[in-house]
Amino acid sequence: MKAIILSAGEGTRMRPLTLTKPKTMLPVAGKPIMQYNIEILRDNGIKDILLIVGYKEDIVKNYFKDGKEFGVNISYKTQTNLAGTANAIGYGEDFINDSVIVLNGDLILNNDIIEELISKYNESEVDTLMVLKEVNNPSSFGVVEVENGLVKNIVEKPKKGEAPSNLINTGIYIFNKDIFDKINKTQISSRGEYEITDSLSMQIEENKIVKAYVTTKDWIDVGRPWELIEINERLLKKIKGEIKGKVESGVTIHGEVFLDEGSILKSGVYIEGSVYIGKNCDIGPNSYIRGNTYFGDNVHVGNAVEIKNSIIMENTNVGHLSYVGDSVIGSNCNIAAGTNIANLRFDNKSVKTIIKNKKEDSGRRKLGAIIGDSVKTGINSSFSPGVKVGSSSTIGSGVLLYHDVGSNMRILV
Numbered sequence: 001m002k003a004i005i006l007s008a009g010e011g012t013r014m015r016p017l018t019l020t021k022p023k024t025m026l027p028v029a030g031k032p033i034m035q036y037n038i039e040i041l042r043d044n045g046i047k048d049i050l051l052i053v054g055y056k057e058d059i060v061k062n063y064f065k066d067g068k069e070f071g072v073n074i075s076y077k078t079q080t081n082l083a084g085t086a087n088a089i090g091y092g093e094d095f096i097n098d099s100v101i102v103l104n105g106d107l108i109l110n111n112d113i114i115e116e117l118i119s120k121y122n123e124s125e126v127d128t129l130m131v132l133k134e135v136n137n138p139s140s141f142g143v144v145e146v147e148n149g150l151v152k153n154i155v156e157k158p159k160k161g162e163a164p165s166n167l168i169n170t171g172i173y174i175f176n177k178d179i180f181d182k183i184n185k186t187q188i189s190s191r192g193e194y195e196i197t198d199s200l201s202m203q204i205e206e207n208k209i210v211k212a213y214v215t216t217k218d219w220i221d222v223g224r225p226w227e228l229i230e231i232n233e234r235l236l237k238k239i240k241g242e243i244k245g246k247v248e249s250g251v252t253i254h255g256e257v258f259l260d261e262g263s264i265l266k267s268g269v270y271i272e273g274s275v276y277i278g279k280n281c282d283i284g285p286n287s288y289i290r291g292n293t294y295f296g297d298n299v300h301v302g303n304a305v306e307i308k309n310s311i312i313m314e315n316t317n318v319g320h321l322s323y324v325g326d327s328v329i330g331s332n333c334n335i336a337a338g339t340n341i342a343n344l345r346f347d348n349k350s351v352k353t354i355i356k357n358k359k360e361d362s363g364r365r366k367l368g369a370i371i372g373d374s375v376k377t378g379i380n381s382s383f384s385p386g387v388k389v390g391s392s393s394t395i396g397s398g399v400l401l402y403h404d405v406g407s408n409m410r411i412l413v
Ligand code: TTP
Pocket: 006, 007, 008, 009, 010, 011, 012, 013, 014, 023, 052, 079, 081, 082, 083, 084, 085, 087, 088, 104, 105, 106, 193, 223
């Protein structure tokens, strides 16, 4: 069997991190989200993978190339107009011979889901096998009604209280060739997209066999910035410590710490794993690195810095005497000395943040800042919980930032 992974979307809810990278290429716990999916497919014997790319496609192509380095054969199709998931999957029509696994590239999955999916698929009996998951808040997903193991109806994002069940579409399927017939007939939806759920509804209307498989295994659809922090936490909890770089005397390490080649932990650094440190990083002296933190390659952390539960992407510097908690900091940033990111409200309520012009509750009591690529902060700048900063902006010395900032802005006191 072959596989198609969808990676063309703009990831608008994940801004500002997706202003400069596709969502599927955002790094968590040591690698981009989509690499986890490619490796799961590979480990289940799926070697031929078509990536549907579009938004910032060069970043995907330059990283995965022909897939050989990752033990698979990768080919690409460009979705020229981001017209929806049915339109995206339609690009795979010439790629498949019989049946194909399709999955969204922005998922983080338990490995067993793909293994169980393949074992449950019986080509001669089923047209589509769809993976579902039971959740408490179905209304923000495609909600699926199931009868006798078959999918009866799919409702996209129903109003709260109107969901016909608690089972949601996970964005993972096995299709036979019939789906392309339906995709070609799919009309544009009220949301202005060609949606694969509409193609599936056509299959159901024509009495094709659309079977449901409800998984109990971990599945996360990564949509919003704080979900990146959550999966980073979960994935880091599974890492095995290994020291490939240099550790000076006077460093204390607790828990699992992965230190990649060319990196150094300077004297006085105190680390509570799980922590993943990429290549050629320079940490310390005297810094306190707390659990569930991931540093990309070439990150520098100065003297007396405290960082916890955060993603710090490649080529970023965090200057001395700074605090970063429950935050995501993009690539090529310079976080100057004395920058402080608050991650807890005075009233202890969960932190809210603006997603596509609407205030959303992250559900997290602790959430720091979400900072895009190439941002510079000045000395003694401070950030309120949940604040977002667009790429290439400068936050001047002494600024206390209460509100989100767009890209290419200069904020001065
Ligand atoms: P979504 O999460 O619906 O869209 P998105 O990733 O662009 O994010 P946002 O809603 O924040 O803007 O997409 C689900 C998956 O399908 C995701 O992996 C991207 C992919 N996709 C495409 O490949 N082409 C498309 O036209 C669309 C809409 C999505």
